[in-house]
Amino acid sequence: MAKELKELTKRSENYSEWYNQLVVKADLAEQSDVRGCMVIKPYGYAIWEKMQHILDGMFKETGVQNAYFPLLIPKSFLSREAEHVEGFAKECAVVTHYRLKTNAEGDGVVVDPNAKLEEELIIRPTSETIIWNTYKNWIRSYRDLPILCNQWCNVMRWEMRTRLFLRTSEFLWQEGHTAHATREEAEDRAKLMLKIYAEFAEKYMAVPVVQGVKSETERFAGALDTYTIEAMMQDGKALQSGTSHFLGQNFGKAFDVQFLNKENKSEYAWATSWGVSTRLMGALIMTHSDDNGLVLPPALAPTQVVIIPIGKTGEQMTAIDAKAAEICSELKSMGVSVKYDNADNKRPGFKFADYELKGIPVRLVIGARDMENGTVEVMRRDTLEKETVSLDGISAYVKQLLDDIQQNIYQKALSFRDSHIYECDNYDEFKERVKEGGFFLCHWDGTVETEAKIKEDTQATIRCVPYGVEQTSGIDMVSGKESKYRVLIAKAY
Amino acid sequence: MAKELKELTKRSENYSEWYNQLVVKADLAEQSDVRGCMVIKPYGYAIWEKMQHILDGMFKETGVQNAYFPLLIPKSFLSREAEHVEGFAKECAVVTHYRLKTNAEGDGVVVDPNAKLEEELIIRPTSETIIWNTYKNWIRSYRDLPILCNQWCNVMRWEMRTRLFLRTSEFLWQEGHTAHATREEAEDRAKLMLKIYAEFAEKYMAVPVVQGVKSETERFAGALDTYTIEAMMQDGKALQSGTSHFLGQNFGKAFDVQFLNKENKSEYAWATSWGVSTRLMGALIMTHSDDNGLVLPPALAPTQVVIIPIGKTGEQMTAIDAKAAEICSELKSMGVSVKYDNADNKRPGFKFADYELKGIPVRLVIGARDMENGTVEVMRRDTLEKETVSLDGISAYVKQLLDDIQQNIYQKALSFRDSHIYECDNYDEFKERVKEGGFFLCHWDGTVETEAKIKEDTQATIRCVPYGVEQTSGIDMVSGKESKYRVLIAKAY
Numbered sequence: 001m002a003k004e005l006k007e008l009t010k011r012s013e014n015y016s017e018w019y020n021q022l023v024v025k026a027d028l029a030e031q032s033d034v035r036g037c038m039v040i041k042p043y044g045y046a047i048w049e050k051m052q053h054i055l056d057g058m059f060k061e062t063g064v065q066n067a068y069f070p071l072l073i074p075k076s077f078l079s080r081e082a083e084h085v086e087g088f089a090k091e092c093a094v095v096t097h098y099r100l101k102t103n104a105e106g107d108g109v110v111v112d113p114n115a116k117l118e119e120e121l122i123i124r125p126t127s128e129t130i131i132w133n134t135y136k137n138w139i140r141s142y143r144d145l146p147i148l149c150n151q152w153c154n155v156m157r158w159e160m161r162t163r164l165f166l167r168t169s170e171f172l173w174q175e176g177h178t179a180h181a182t183r184e185e186a187e188d189r190a191k192l193m194l195k196i197y198a199e200f201a202e203k204y205m206a207v208p209v210v211q212g213v214k215s216e217t218e219r220f221a222g223a224l225d226t227y228t229i230e231a232m233m234q235d236g237k238a239l240q241s242g243t244s245h246f247l248g249q250n251f252g253k254a255f256d257v258q259f260l261n262k263e264n265k266s267e268y269a270w271a272t273s274w275g276v277s278t279r280l281m282g283a284l285i286m287t288h289s290d291d292n293g294l295v296l297p298p299a300l301a302p303t304q305v306v307i308i309p310i311g312k313t314g315e316q317m318t319a320i321d322a323k324a325a326e327i328c329s330e331l332k333s334m335g336v337s338v339k340y341d342n343a344d345n346k347r348p349g350f351k352f353a354d355y356e357l358k359g360i361p362v363r364l365v366i367g368a369r370d371m372e373n374g375t376v377e378v379m380r381r382d383t384l385e386k387e388t389v390s391l392d393g394i395s396a397y398v399k400q401l402l403d404d405i406q407q408n409i410y411q412k413a414l415s416f417r418d419s420h421i422y423e424c425d426n427y428d429e430f431k432e433r434v435k436e437g438g439f440f441l442c443h444w445d446g447t448v449e450t451e452a453k454i455k456e457d458t459q460a461t462i463r464c465v466p467y468g469v470e471q472t473s474g475i476d477m478v479s480g481k482e483s484k485y486r487v488l489i490a491k492a493y
Numbered sequence: 494m495a496k497e498l499k500e501l502t503k504r505s506e507n508y509s510e511w512y513n514q515l516v517v518k519a520d521l522a523e524q525s526d527v528r529g530c531m532v533i534k535p536y537g538y539a540i541w542e543k544m545q546h547i548l549d550g551m552f553k554e555t556g557v558q559n560a561y562f563p564l565l566i567p568k569s570f571l572s573r574e575a576e577h578v579e580g581f582a583k584e585c586a587v588v589t590h591y592r593l594k595t596n597a598e599g600d601g602v603v604v605d606p607n608a609k610l611e612e613e614l615i616i617r618p619t620s621e622t623i624i625w626n627t628y629k630n631w632i633r634s635y636r637d638l639p640i641l642c643n644q645w646c647n648v649m650r651w652e653m654r655t656r657l658f659l660r661t662s663e664f665l666w667q668e669g670h671t672a673h674a675t676r677e678e679a680e681d682r683a684k685l686m687l688k689i690y691a692e693f694a695e696k697y698m699a700v701p702v703v704q705g706v707k708s709e710t711e712r713f714a715g716a717l718d719t720y721t722i723e724a725m726m727q728d729g730k731a732l733q734s735g736t737s738h739f740l741g742q743n744f745g746k747a748f749d750v751q752f753l754n755k756e757n758k759s760e761y762a763w764a765t766s767w768g769v770s771t772r773l774m775g776a777l778i779m780t781h782s783d784d785n786g787l788v789l790p791p792a793l794a795p796t797q798v799v800i801i802p803i804g805k806t807g808e809q810m811t812a813i814d815a816k817a818a819e820i821c822s823e824l825k826s827m828g829v830s831v832k833y834d835n836a837d838n839k840r841p842g843f844k845f846a847d848y849e850l851k852g853i854p855v856r857l858v859i860g861a862r863d864m865e866n867g868t869v870e871v872m873r874r875d876t877l878e879k880e881t882v883s884l885d886g887i888s889a890y891v892k893q894l895l896d897d898i899q900q901n902i903y904q905k906a907l908s909f910r911d912s913h914i915y916e917c918d919n920y921d922e923f924k925e926r927v928k929e930g931g932f933f934l935c936h937w938d939g940t941v942e943t944e945a946k947i948k949e950d951t952q953a954t955i956r957c958v959p960y961g962v963e964q965t966s967g968i969d970m971v972s973g974k975e976s977k978y979r980v981l982i983a984k985a986y
Contacts, residue, residue: 032627034563034614039627042558042642049559065535066542070527071616071647071663072586075593079601090592093565094604095616097587098651100568108572111587111613120604121527123564123588123616134525134532143838149535154564154647158591170564345636 008357010291015235019286023164026294026357028281036162036169043358044281046302048172051280052152054204054299055174058196059150064176067149069131072121077129080254084128087221091158093123093169123156128222128247128273131177132255139269141260142181146189150176165282166239166493173277179269181261183248186270187225190246193274194227197242205280206297206410207231207287208417209241210439210488212464217451220273224248230463230488232417233286236437238463238490241283244274282493288382288409294359295382297409298402305331305338305398306360308351310367317342320366323391327364330395336402356381361405362398382409423486427477430489434460439490441469443483445476453478454489463488501850503784508728512779516657519787519850521774529655529662536851537774539795541665544773545645547697547792548667551689552643557669560642562624565614570622573747577621580714584651586616586662616649621715621740621766624670625748632762634753635674639682643669648770658775659732659986666770672762674754676741679763680718683739686767687720690735698773699790699903700724700780701910702734703932703981705957710944713766717741723956723981725910726779729930731956731983734776737767775986781875781902787852788875790902791895798824798831798891799853801844803860810835813859816884820857823888829895849874854898855891875902916979920970923982927953932983934962936976938969946971947982956981 008025009017023029028044031037040048056066072095078085099115102108124130131149138144156170176193180186194211201207209229219226223245230238251257252268261267288295298304307324311317324340331338339360341351348365355363365377376394379386382405389397420438424430430440435458444450444462455461464487471485501518502510516522521537533541549559565588571578592608595601617623624642631637645667655661669686673679687704694700702722712719716738723731744750745761754760781788791797800817804810817833824831832853834844841858848856858870869887872879875898882890913931917923923933928951937943937955948954957980964978 030630032563032623034565034567034623037563037565039563040561042560045560046558065539067535067538068533068665070525070530070532071649072527072530074527075602075604078593085602090594092591092593093588093614094590094593095586096589096604099584100571100587100615101583109568109578111568111589121586122593130525130527134523137523156564172561 029164038168050300064148064150073130075120081222084222088125095121125157132251136257139259145181147179171278175275178272190244190272194244204299208414212466215462220245231283238492239283242276247271293357296359298361298406303339305362306355307340307364316368441486443474444487445479445481450478460491522657531661543793557641557643566623568613574715577715581618588614618650625744629750632752638674640672664771668768671765683737683765686737697792701907705959708955713738724776731985732776735769740764786850789852791854791899796832798855799848800833800857809861934979936967937980938972938974943971953984
């Protein structure tokens, strides 16, 4: 492993290659033999589970309930909402038959031509259509509203170029779908869910995000507004990490979901949808990790502390084992997940490298001399700093250190991000500087033409109209036309 | 709702219809517009989530880790294991294309004939093939073993006749897949998982089960042994509620998964797989519920206690609200989930019927006179018995009552089951009595012919060779041949 570790490409040499290698070497995920579909390995899945658990609790706090809707969507449903079909119906997996039969040679199976479906079924790329087709039967009166459903599931979009966690044909996500009696309530819900995503990213993932609203071009297919959180990776590129959509009455109308309002008049229901996916794993990895491997925020690390003994004699090991058991028990009672690795078929150096690669936030090493001195060596993964600490009160010390690491990696990511956000008013300068990455706050005239030109010239896109930025009017750097506000522009994953 | 409740068919009139109505009326699930696929509604999903949570913890206690494998399986993978393809490749959803395009009329979408897959992909009916294809790359040496993976996911089998939860084309489940260095270890794991399923069914679902091993005919396709838990529904029919398979080296050989053992010799890995599904919801519903609606075991009820106020004046309501808040807070601190329903747009009678239908284990009603007397009316859903209890210590009383209900419904189901298990040695008698349901312990000569004749004559099947039954040799009631043991025979869902 120490040897393999050396093979991890440095970020400065090839950031993209570093990422691809890290995901595989840290046992997070791998490509499967099914084109574009990944296998999420136990270590990667354990991190995703922690994310799920926290997000699920945050959703439920706001009244959201989980449910489950069908994987397959009749083809005709996709055509109901005009923009939605443009956005989603094109690259998707189509089920056309429901039976196989033994082939003529008797050594394999072939599709049974007699088992052709009357109407083809699509594997859900997103579930607005099937869910609003269901809501139609659930909604009669304003008393039935709001409906606040979420589902954790798999979805599929037939991507031509895939990368583990960032863009795969099949991925895991949650999709919330709410129905409301008023426009205002739906808009509030869409904004609330964005706020929850931002809080989750910053507090648990330690990933600072810019919140904002998408331009028309970048909106979800079928939405009136798409709210987004955008994170900056270490190469200065943006990663869209979660979106929340105000869908207006588009799906209410497409699926004829009407209700009687308080005045006993019929109205179409108002909708939102919102989702985050296993893409968050990519954001987590690329924000914090380094040339030695993963750096995980303690809040999401499946194992927060590892203890490694270094003893030469059986007597020494017995004493260290006992001390380690004591520390483990204390830490567990404090809610800290800890692993004691006294496996004797791996050398300490191998273990050190492996746990660095896996991003375990804190490592304790207890040697024979430590036992004599009543000390322990503590290493924090984020800075790789080591110090020798008294065994007295070590658990409280470690608990505090975990909090410090959580704060530190957030602050580090925040400083990096903030030092790579630039106001820019000159297009030539922009074109030159954007090559190096970073977020650019630029005036925009609001036209699709300008947006398209920027993308064509630089591959950068308008990520959002950011919140929390004091906006003044100015001049669009591309067209020279008047602009009401600055938008955030960046190259993106 | 009180009105609708009356429409619930009685079990004695039509058990099957009673079940179908109850699932829909209690808001557990409904049919979708996609043939054979269900929508699991929030209340049903909340019960399933509780099941998942408990089972997941039990699995992890034994070292199992969660992971995620692709939804789609290349058609050729299914043919690798000869028996497996017979069992699973026939009725399944086949993906043949990966793109739609706008139709000639411009008003819909059609399958793009240019986007035909070279090899068709199957939506997983079960994942042995794709998982063992992956394990091939994970296993080199005995040091890589055991691998103990589980995934929570959706699967699809194209069922012609479907019933909510019991048999649907798409369903949710967990599937565990383990790889071992020795036959013994794999067999032990398969048996261990069955034990866990049985413990879960009895302790949490309050459903007594018969554990046993399947006959060759009823085995999982590709298994050397299938272990099963069989529950008895109130109509005396059996519901197979969970299975665990010892797969021998069949998949190790089919996917060439070899490892170097301690003697440095190459061997094929040994396998198990095991699963429970949303079918457990059907077992839960049919074991305990009655003509008034659901009866849920407290251990799995999303809401364990509901409190309903009956006050006439604003002053009375204020006093009841305060008292209820106190009880809620106490119960919550004891880990009891409680809902206070003081909605004033529904009459108490409506609420009573609704919560009975939903199976909330305990109902408290606080009226004005109760406040004066320092009492509360307590109703337990399992027996529908009401009693008036002092408000002093009510939370501890309720907590104890929940435990009593959990025990009582288990005992009730156990008594029912045990009083409907018969030893039978006469085939004419068997044929007559099996019409009324029940589990029959009969001698079997071990032949496929006898098994087939019983099924043809009576529709009943050999559910398993049961554990925990003292076996003696005897005479097969059908063939008159010698028999080594009795098997459990029943009509089944």
